[in-house]
Amino acid sequence: MSFTKVILGTVSALAMTAVAAIADPAIIYDLGGKFDKSFNEAASNGAAKWAKETGGKFREIELTSEAQREQALRRLAENGNNPVVMTGFAFASALDKVAPDYPDTKFVIIDMVVNQPNVSSVVFKEHEGSYLVGVAAAKASKTGTVGFIGGMDIPLIRKFACGYVQGVKATNPNAKVIQNMTGTTPAAWNDPVKGGELAKAQISQGADVIYAAAGGTGVGVLQAAADAGIYSIGVDSNQNYLHPGSVLTSMMKRVDVAVYKAFKAGADVKPGIQVLGLANGGIDYALDENNAKIFTADIKAAVDAAKADIIAGKIKVHDYMSDNSCPVE
């Protein structure tokens, strides 16, 4: 097996892929991996839904190292995949570098804004959804104390916390909100043990509804809440099914919808910034048979009223990331 043979073989293989290149969409998952029960998995579900509906094919790739971000982007673009969707803000600098080299390829980045003529940036109004679950938490709480457990301490998660506190305070101005962040490193997204400990600490301080915005860490929070017989609130995906009767509701960030829409638009994805919020169904709260009993008509009425007011613009929920501060504590 000589080296020249290797080269010849690869050249011919490359030539073949160049011919076979079709504008299939593609998705790159972040280092957390495809099956993280949260953000990346939601994206994967959106892609799967598109494939099921259209019968189309798509390429997906998981990363194992930072250097592969750029490598994967270039490979997909050179392979003719269009659009190329990526989940997570960590892709921003790699995309900013790669996008100008492939002007005919459309890139879609979720959770971050990248200003390039062929990039569509999808961001969510998480503060609106967090406000709604804050209203629900205040309504459901008997002690007047509710909790928030975030994942990694970054502005994005503070945005969740700030919206939540606003919703709680708007419903019950005397309510107390206990806030904790799990950590300051990406490991904080996947530390269910610590999540459970934080939840127990909050419960001992009187919290009887806890909102977990912490990726995989939230699984531990929800478990601790179920064990203690109090309510919890899930995040990103609909997590009501995890502990029926304990998970009050879930703040749904429809990453799946974003991916689905991008795949459906194909190469005609519009560049620029897309904001998904309550008004266009990109953000919502979850109501299904698992929480129908505990999510009472009283709570539902209050939450739906707040939802209508936010959509109508009557309630303005402050976005933490607009000025890196929160008006309420």
Next chain:
Amino acid sequence: MDKMPRWADVFLVPFINLILAFVVSGLVVLAIGENPFKAIWIMISGSLGSTSGIGYTLYYATNYMFTGLAVAVAFHARLFNIGGEGQAAVAGIGTALVLLAFDWPYWWLAMPFAIIGAAVFGAAWAFIPAYLQAKRGSHIVITTIMFNFIGAALMGFLLNGILKNPDTQNAETVAFPKGAHLPTVHEVLSPLGINFAKSAPLNVSFLLALACAVGVWFLLWRTRLGYQIRAFGQSETAARYAGIDAVKITVITMLISGALAGMLSINVVMGEQGRLIKEFVEGAGFVGIAVALMGRSHPFGIVLASLLFGMLTQGGFELMWDMPAISREMVLVIQALIILFTGALDNMVRDPVERLFLRMRKRKG
């Protein structure tokens, strides 16, 4: 002489290890319903069959050379430095501080200072475990691995605090000045009319790694210090009797080891990322142990072994690309099997081969 010939020790045993590893990984690939020969072919052609593939392979190999040399130097003094991960991470802070301190006009001006910054920080992180080992007898395996965690925590603290780029969600610094950008192979070769893949992150740090390999060889086998290190590793009591200062040798060896591990940050932080990110070492510190074991702690062997591990890393990516049935975790299993066979199970092959050679020699005799 009751030893097998040198060529068997250096080449034959690792080769048999490798074949065994490929056979077992082949069975794993077969078990999930893919063609193992095709998988191996994809890994080889994906890592060596294009300039882009070669660029990535050598880029990863550069990392493994640095960490492999770091482990090897310590190993010659019978010190098991498994803190390469933490030493490289902390060295990244040194590199970043140097590169962010000035608006560097030229890379060749910035690089020596970045190397000093990385070496000082990497060595400093190895100094405390070395001191504790030499003076207090705290076992270096325990302390270096603990320092990996402390190093990760320190990185998290700094990158979420004073060093953080306020414009992003990521725990990372602002980009280094443009002048501090290390030329990639593409940039070096394109004026010569050679078209090397633009995306490949291989940069001039590769030459630094080769220089380090030569330097380590020279240090260990051509200097008085190297002799002391090796003598100390062979027998501490004999070395002491010969007047070698155990504390001094332990500390100096670990300083050199930490500085070598720190060079990884030149390749990744300065060369590839152009900014300091949190998790840039990505296990290279641990792969370095396998590289040093496979390379028999000799710089030449380490260069070869790091090329192999570079191929595994890059080939693994190509495998995921061409065989979607093989997931990220499967690639990890295959890489781990190769490390297992070449590193941990080395004696499983070595002893029978050695006995075989001895028996053959007896018969001849």
